Amino acid sequence: MLNYVIRRLVGAIPVLIGVIAVVFILTTIVPGDPARIMMGQRGNPETIAKIRHEMGLDKPLSIQFLDFMKNALTLNLGKSYRNNMTVVEAITTRIPVTFKLAFFAIVIAILVGVPLGIISAVKQYSWIDYGAMFFAILGISAPVFWVALLSVVLFCVILGWIPGTGTGNGELIYYVLPSIVLGLRPAALIARLTRSSMLEIVRQDYIRTARAKGLSERVVIMRHALRNALIPVVTVIGIEVASLLSGVVITEQIFSLPGIGRLSVEALTNRDFPVIRGVVLFMAFIFVLANLIVDLSYPFFDPRIKYD
Amino acid sequence: MMKRLNILILLGGDLVLKKSLVVILALLIAATALAGCGQKPAEQGKEEQPQTEASKILRVGVMSNPPKLDPVFATDTSSSRVIYQIFETLVDYDNEGNVQPLLAESWDISEDALEYVFHLRKGVKFHSSVAGEPTANGGREVTADDWIWSFNYILNPDTNSPRAYFLDMIKGYEDYQEKKTEQIAGISKVDDYTIKIELDYPFAPFLSILAYNTFNVLPKEDVEKHGTDQFNFHPVGTGPFKFEEWIQDDKIVLSKNENYWAKDENGNQLPYLDGVEFGIVTDLAMQWTEFGLGNFDIIEEVDDPYYNEAKEMPNFIERAELGTYYYGFNLTMAPFKDNKPLRQAFNYAIDRQGLIDIVKNGRALPASGALPPGMMGYDENIEPKYTYDVEKAKALLKEAGYPNGIKVELTYNTSDAHKRIAEALQAQFKKAGIDVSLKNIDWGALLDAADRLEVPFFRMGWVADYPDPDNFLYVLLHSNNIGPNGNYTGFSNKDFDEITMKARIETDPAVREELYKKAESIAREEAPWLFIYHYTTHGLAQPYVKNMRVPFFGAYSLKYTNLDIEK
Numbered sequence: 001m002l003n004y005v006i007r008r009l010v011g012a013i014p015v016l017i018g019v020i021a022v023v024f025i026l027t028t029i030v031p032g033d034p035a036r037i038m039m040g041q042r043g044n045p046e047t048i049a050k051i052r053h054e055m056g057l058d059k060p061l062s063i064q065f066l067d068f069m070k071n072a073l074t075l076n077l078g079k080s081y082r083n084n085m086t087v088v089e090a091i092t093t094r095i096p097v098t099f100k101l102a103f104f105a106i107v108i109a110i111l112v113g114v115p116l117g118i119i120s121a122v123k124q125y126s127w128i129d130y131g132a133m134f135f136a137i138l139g140i141s142a143p144v145f146w147v148a149l150l151s152v153v154l155f156c157v158i159l160g161w162i163p164g165t166g167t168g169n170g171e172l173i174y175y176v177l178p179s180i181v182l183g184l185r186p187a188a189l190i191a192r193l194t195r196s197s198m199l200e201i202v203r204q205d206y207i208r209t210a211r212a213k214g215l216s217e218r219v220v221i222m223r224h225a226l227r228n229a230l231i232p233v234v235t236v237i238g239i240e241v242a243s244l245l246s247g248v249v250i251t252e253q254i255f256s257l258p259g260i261g262r263l264s265v266e267a268l269t270n271r272d273f274p275v276i277r278g279v280v281l282f283m284a285f286i287f288v289l290a291n292l293i294v295d296l297s298y299p300f301f302d303p304r305i306k307y308d
Numbered sequence: 309m310m311k312r313l314n315i316l317i318l319l320g321g322d323l324v325l326k327k328s329l330v331v332i333l334a335l336l337i338a339a340t341a342l343a344g345c346g347q348k349p350a351e352q353g354k355e356e357q358p359q360t361e362a363s364k365i366l367r368v369g370v371m372s373n374p375p376k377l378d379p380v381f382a383t384d385t386s387s388s389r390v391i392y393q394i395f396e397t398l399v400d401y402d403n404e405g406n407v408q409p410l411l412a413e414s415w416d417i418s419e420d421a422l423e424y425v426f427h428l429r430k431g432v433k434f435h436s437s438v439a440g441e442p443t444a445n446g447g448r449e450v451t452a453d454d455w456i457w458s459f460n461y462i463l464n465p466d467t468n469s470p471r472a473y474f475l476d477m478i479k480g481y482e483d484y485q486e487k488k489t490e491q492i493a494g495i496s497k498v499d500d501y502t503i504k505i506e507l508d509y510p511f512a513p514f515l516s517i518l519a520y521n522t523f524n525v526l527p528k529e530d531v532e533k534h535g536t537d538q539f540n541f542h543p544v545g546t547g548p549f550k551f552e553e554w555i556q557d558d559k560i561v562l563s564k565n566e567n568y569w570a571k572d573e574n575g576n577q578l579p580y581l582d583g584v585e586f587g588i589v590t591d592l593a594m595q596w597t598e599f600g601l602g603n604f605d606i607i608e609e610v611d612d613p614y615y616n617e618a619k620e621m622p623n624f625i626e627r628a629e630l631g632t633y634y635y636g637f638n639l640t641m642a643p644f645k646d647n648k649p650l651r652q653a654f655n656y657a658i659d660r661q662g663l664i665d666i667v668k669n670g671r672a673l674p675a676s677g678a679l680p681p682g683m684m685g686y687d688e689n690i691e692p693k694y695t696y697d698v699e700k701a702k703a704l705l706k707e708a709g710y711p712n713g714i715k716v717e718l719t720y721n722t723s724d725a726h727k728r729i730a731e732a733l734q735a736q737f738k739k740a741g742i743d744v745s746l747k748n749i750d751w752g753a754l755l756d757a758a759d760r761l762e763v764p765f766f767r768m769g770w771v772a773d774y775p776d777p778d779n780f781l782y783v784l785l786h787s788n789n790i791g792p793n794g795n796y797t798g799f800s801n802k803d804f805d806e807i808t809m810k811a812r813i814e815t816d817p818a819v820r821e822e823l824y825k826k827a828e829s830i831a832r833e834e835a836p837w838l839f840i841y842h843y844t845t846h847g848l849a850q851p852y853v854k855n856m857r858v859p860f861f862g863a864y865s866l867k868y869t870n871l872d873i874e875k
Binding site: 030031032033034036037038039040041042043044045046047048050051054079082083084085090093094149152153156157160163164165166167253254255256257258259262263266269270271 | 372373375376383384465468469470472473536537538540541555556557558559587588589590591593594597598600601603749750751752753755756757759768770773783791792793794
């Protein structure tokens with residue numbers, strides 16, 4: 001097991017280097033000079049040249065790339081062009097907000113999606129099934145920003161149950177609405193997938209055998225069917241965790257949460273190359289990690305899968 | 309009923325469920341632990357401080373996280389908004405834009421306008437604390453030495469302030485930039501409370517430039533303690549509010565400067581407020597919602613959909629701003645090069661008032677020239693007046709060599725607001741036989757392209773750095789400034805250059821005004837821009853916010869020194 005984890009982590013290194021290379025090239029070929037943007041609309045050419053020099057932008061691209069890689073190895077990702085904060089600090093100060101948001105969203109998605117999927121499968125073609133699947137279609141189709149704005153109008157303005165934007169003084173209530181909004185789509189996906197997966201499993205021979213043994217329906221479904229049905233669901237959850245990181249961009253923007261999503265939008269708008277590279281690297285790492293965790297969780301659901 | 313019960317039984321009571329419950333419980337515990345991660349250690353131990361009835365914290369909704377709180381490096385309005393509360397300059401403006409004393413109580417100008425002597429206010433002290441810690445300067449008094457040090461620091465080539473060149477008329481600036489001298493020669497101390505600034509040539513808007521919010525007095529000890537990088541996160545000045553906390557993308561907290569030098573006319577200590585909290589809410593719809601919920605006391609940006617409602621509110625103030633929204637014609641390439649009739653045809657082809665009424669909700673003033681109303685040299689009677697005249701536009705197109713119309717591409721920077729304007733003008737142009745295709749690129753790319761004079765027809769706008777026509781006509785249209793310095797059209801006109809240069813060094817306001825009128829007239833006639841509209845600025849406060857105003861320079865430059873909350 002440990003060998004497998006080490007192998008996977010080592011295998012992730014070329015992936016991360018590849019990601020950095022692609023991002024590096026993309027950020028340098030897009031038009032728009034960060035030194036120029038920093039100067040505002042009117043910029044004195046000598047000062048722009050000096051700032052470019054300070055940022056190291058006047059060096060050849062290959063040297064800039066090598067410098068960046070060398071520094072990245074020691075987790076020195078440079079400083080933000082915009083406010084001189086180190087990239088590591090800029091990311092770490094925002095991680096808690098994004099992690100909380102993504103974590104609550106995925107918990108909500110699982111707590112809503114899995115039971116809905118099970119109920120729909122067990123009660124196929126009942127009104128519960130139709131209702132749940134209607135919710136699922138709605139959840140997948142509705143754009144995040146639209147749901148976000150509507151929910152704000154309903155819960156903050158009309159009902160006044162939830163305070164508005166921001167994080168207040170860190171109270172969890174500020175995360176309720178954004179987490180539900182962000183968790184809606186994965187919840188819908190998980191519900192649909194759990195349902196179809198369960199429907200396939202309950203028609204298997206071993207389920208018939210379990211029923212023939214005289215086990216109660218509850219035990220048949222929860223112990224024998226659900227475990228196997230969850231394997232594809234867990235895979236999707238892994239992918240969803242990563243896609244949540246892109247979902248947070250919109251959610252954080254609308255709810256004004258100071259997380260990684262806001263940071264990346266700001267960095268992109270201002271051509272803050274070090275921050276862009278840092279954020280992408282961080283997201284790539286989370287993606288790799290999420291996939292690894294998903295892979296490692298398979299034996300829990302299916303003992304036939306073993307990592308040696 | 310039975311069916312529902314079955315489902316409940318199905319989900320409950322089993323061993324697997326117990327396991328699931330344990331997992332859920334573990335997740336919730338982890339979530340709670342995670343929730344604690346966001347807090348700083350100091351906050352974790354601290355009890356939530358309830359806001360007492362007496363505490364007056366002004367909550368201001370702003371759109372973006374300012375990049376810089378160090379005034380030496382700030383170039384944008386979101387930074388300036390906060391900087392105005394923490395730092396102070398020698399002079400500033402009254403509500404009508406006249407220069408008035410701030411940290412200089414008075415000044416004398418020599419007859420040749422080459423020497424300015426500033427008499428400093430006594431009893432002005434630097435902040436004694438920053439972010440809850442004592443400052444390195446210890447809250448000491450500001451003297452002439454601090455001003456000498458501050459100017460030398462800001463103008464030092466190693467500091468690399470993006471706005472240092474605003475003061476390039478000070479004697480010895482060039483030598484100092486080239487490191488030929490240790491100190492800038494033109495700034496000297498007369499005594500502890502008097503400084504002298506000498507200029508290379510008379511420069512009429514000099515005092516206005518000193519009010520620009522880069523040129524504040526800074527405490528040497530704190531700048532040196534934190535270094536150029538970190539002073540941004542520990543800004544220390546003399547202003548009415550002290551810096552307390554900055555949570556990136558979330559909020560900036562300032563507290564009252566108890567040692568502030570100013571008192572109101574009744575002798576009461578200023579500021580009245582106990583503090584200011586800037587809440588960063590990027591989405592304008594959400595900002596409006598928060599204002600409606602009473603979570604903000606002031607917002608400085610009311611988006612178009614809410615404008616009519618805001619207009620009816622008691623503390624909504626709107627006024628003309630010193631700015632012009634325009635599309636530039638590139639005069640160095642076809643089709644606009646050497647083709648004045650074509651440029652004029654474009655100017656006659658658009659219905660400015662229609663655009664303002666429909667797209668801008670009436671929130672702008674039609675522009676017939678470069679200078680905005682309220683600026684010296686502005687005169688609505690200067691010819692030509694570009695009215696909406698499709699027939700004239702067609703005739704001019706014919707004269708320009710395009711009897712069958714013309715196709716041209718407009719490049720604008722990506723934004724919904726610019727897009728709405730571009731699309732409306734595109735439709736208007738069509739009536740005169742002008743076929744405009746639209747291309748949007750982002751701001752950085754547009755700046756690059758405009759700097760290099762690569763695009764034929766492009767969107768731009770300009771809001772004055774200081775309230776003087778020099779900052780419009782010289783900066784944006786003088787041939788010295790072609791390229792990134794501000795003249796993106798490549799406009800080069802000998803008469804115009806001479807007049808604007810003469811006006812720069814002329815000290816008699818009446819003569820200057822006449823010179824700028826002449827220059828403005830040339831600009832209108834030559835039409836290097838499609839003059840579209842002049843901006844307005846606005847601010848909205850809750851009814852209980854007292855002394856609310858919108859400075860002529862823009863809502864962002866409002867100082868909260870005498871604002872009060874009376875609920």
